[in-house]
Amino acid sequence: MRFFKSKCFRTIAAIVILFATLLGTAVVATRKTEAACDHEPVGMPLRYVAPTCTKAGWGEFRCKKCGTQYRKIYPATGHSLKREKVITSPTCTQDGLESCKCTECGYSCNRKIPKLGHNFVTRTVNGQKISECSRCGYRKNY
Numbered sequence: 001m002r003f004f005k006s007k008c009f010r011t012i013a014a015i016v017i018l019f020a021t022l023l024g025t026a027v028v029a030t031r032k033t034e035a036a037c038d039h040e041p042v043g044m045p046l047r048y049v050a051p052t053c054t055k056a057g058w059g060e061f062r063c064k065k066c067g068t069q070y071r072k073i074y075p076a077t078g079h080s081l082k083r084e085k086v087i088t089s090p091t092c093t094q095d096g097l098e099s100c101k102c103t104e105c106g107y108s109c110n111r112k113i114p115k116l117g118h119n120f121v122t123r124t125v126n127g128q129k130i131s132e133c134s135r136c137g138y139r140k141n142y
């Protein structure tokens with residue numbers, strides 16, 4: 001009797017292991033199919049969080065092909081900075097400074113306005129050719 005019980009247990013154990021193995025293979029196979037699917041959404045997202053200037057958003061879709069629910073990430077958009085006012089005007093040789101504000105979220109900051117560089121105009125004075133900056137009068141001799 002004891003022998004029979006033991007044999008029976010072993011058979012059951014073997015069947016359980018066999019099923020577990022089969023199930024495991026099936027799960028792996030399904031996962032492989034999911035990973036291979038390049039998901040195509042069915043209509044509108046089920047849930048949607050819009051991205052902001054600094055935070056990524058996401059949409060939850062159901063796939064037309066494999067039926068899985070998946071999430072698509074939308075990267076943060078970054079600020080849309082617009083000049084508010086000029087703090088320091090740039091000159092030929094020095095950077096200026098301006099204050100900016102984001103048109104989307106109101107974030108404000110200062111940023112530099114690159115220097116203009118000389119605007120040379122060439123003319124002849126007393127038979128000598130000279131180059132002079134039309135803005136600041138800086139002269140470059142030839």
Ligand SMILES: [Zn+2]
Pocket residue numbers: 037038039040063064065066067068
């Ligand atoms: Zn899919």
Ligand SMILES: [Zn+2]
Pocket residue numbers: 053054078079080102103104105106107
């Ligand atoms: Zn912003």
Ligand SMILES: [Zn+2]
Pocket residue numbers: 092093117118119133134135136137138
């Ligand atoms: Zn100049």
